[in-house]
Amino acid sequence: MSDRGVLAVSEQPEDQQDQRLSLLEPSVSLPARLEAILYLKGRPMSLKELSGLVNESEPDTEQGMLILIAGYAQRDTALEIHESNGRYSLQLRAGLGELVRDLLPVNLSTATLRTLATIALKKRILQSDLVDLRGSGAYDHIKELVNQNFIERKRQSDGRSYWITLSEKFHRTFSVLPELGGSSEPSQAA
Secondary structure, rough: OOOOHHHHHOOOOOHHHHHHOOOOOOOOOOOHHHHHHHHHHHOEEEEHHHHHHHHOOOHHHHHHHHHHHHHHHOOOOEEEEEOOOEEEEEOOOOOEEEEEHHHHHHHOOOOHHHHHHHHHOOOEEHHHHHHHOOOHHHHHHHHHHHHHHEEEEOOOOOOEEEEEEHHHHHHHHHHOOOOOOOOOOOOEEE
């Protein structure tokens, strides 16, 4: 399945994904089909769910899962198949969480992302101006963004508001390079 196919499956409603996943190429091995389903679903699944998606009996599906689990156990890989209460999932191997913590996708609400985008467009903005643009909910967004180290807040020297700027973590996470050699005077937000 191409990357485009993976994207198309992941953007569809779950019932349509199930139909599409059950149509996976039958010439592909059962363990490989199970691995693809666990990868695409991204949640623990029962043998019954898995067997329905691969159009195989539950005993055959269980045998395929055992082969898949054994394959992961023999390789030095970052992923593993985890079984808990009869549900299987593909997950990051224990001990690697700290290594990849900063690489995980950002988990921010749409409103918070829009506030962050506003800050990114302005480069530097007064908190009071940001609240005027985004509404009073921006206070909560700012608090969350500061807690996650995406922005920095510094008290305005001649006023009551704060200057809000992007942090180094923002630039690393979103692969946006900061502008170098800008003026030392803060620009007024429009």
